[in-house]
Amino acid sequence: MDVESYATQEAFRLITPSLPANGRDQNVAFVDIGAHITHFYVLRNGQFLFSRDQAFGGNQLTHDIQRAFNLSPEEAESAKKNQGLPENYDADVLQPFMETLALEITRALQFFFTSTAYNQVDQIVLAGGCAQLPGLDELVAKRAGVATVIANPFASMQVSDRIRPRQLAQDAPMLTIAAGLAMRGFE
Numbered sequence: 001m002d003v004e005s006y007a008t009q010e011a012f013r014l015i016t017p018s019l020p021a022n023g024r025d026q027n028v029a030f031v032d033i034g035a036h037i038t039h040f041y042v043l044r045n046g047q048f049l050f051s052r053d054q055a056f057g058g059n060q061l062t063h064d065i066q067r068a069f070n071l072s073p074e075e076a077e078s079a080k081k082n083q084g085l086p087e088n089y090d091a092d093v094l095q096p097f098m099e100t101l102a103l104e105i106t107r108a109l110q111f112f113f114t115s116t117a118y119n120q121v122d123q124i125v126l127a128g129g130c131a132q133l134p135g136l137d138e139l140v141a142k143r144a145g146v147a148t149v150i151a152n153p154f155a156s157m158q159v160s161d162r163i164r165p166r167q168l169a170q171d172a173p174m175l176t177i178a179a180g181l182a183m184r185g186f187e
Contacts, residue, residue: 004039004177005051008032011127011180012043017036019123023033026122029146035059038101040108040158042121050112051105056104058130068093087149097135102143109144127151131173153179155171 009034012030016023020099024045032039033095036057042050066078081119083094105124109184126137131150141148159165 003181005041007047007177007180008039009043009048010179010183011151011153011176012041012125013046014156014179014183015125015151015176016046017156018149018152019125020147023123027120028119028123028152029105029121030110031108031124031126031128031140033057033126033130035103035129038104038108038128040105040112042112042118049118052111053174054104054106054108056101058128060100061089061093061130064093064097065089079097092132093164098133098139101130101136102140102154105140106144109146121146125146125151127173127176129174130168151176 034057038054040052045185064075137148152177
């Protein structure tokens with residue numbers, strides 16, 4: 001059994017309540033941007049239509065930061081997470097990375113269209129660590145011509161008062177697959 005695809009399918013079920021028409025009868029691209037690999041899936045009514053892995057992920061941004069600012073891998077990762085980078089970071093490093101990521105997503109969409117009988121995707125859902133990059137959802141929507149949202153598998157859940165809602169919403173895209181795995185059944 002492929003645990004990752006199973007967890008993705010379960011995570012998708014957690015996200016569908018926040019999609020227009022609950023994602024019903026729509027082709028939804030689910031893009032999980034990992035550290036090394038971006039997993040691209042298209043689902044319809046909770047069932048996989050297409051799956052593709054691309055060797056591009058958040059570590060590429062860390063490597064770009066290392067090169068641009070002459071930092072160690074640890075320093076680059078820390079600076080990326082804590083926003084401790086020079087003013088030219090956005091223009092010289094972040095924007096080119098986001099453009100490349102948006103291009104990779106549109107390429108995956110084109111591959112889906114040419115490899116299947118489908119010629120449209122109704123919604124794109126971004127998950128993973130890079131999904132929260134400021135403006136990535138708008139850039140992907142613009143480049144792909146498809147409405148794009150950031151995954152939040154916890155949006156329709158009631159959570160403990162001890163949980164900070166803002167922090168949970170911020171971390172939600174990174175926890176999407178873990179949430180799907182936690183929802184597994186034992187039948």
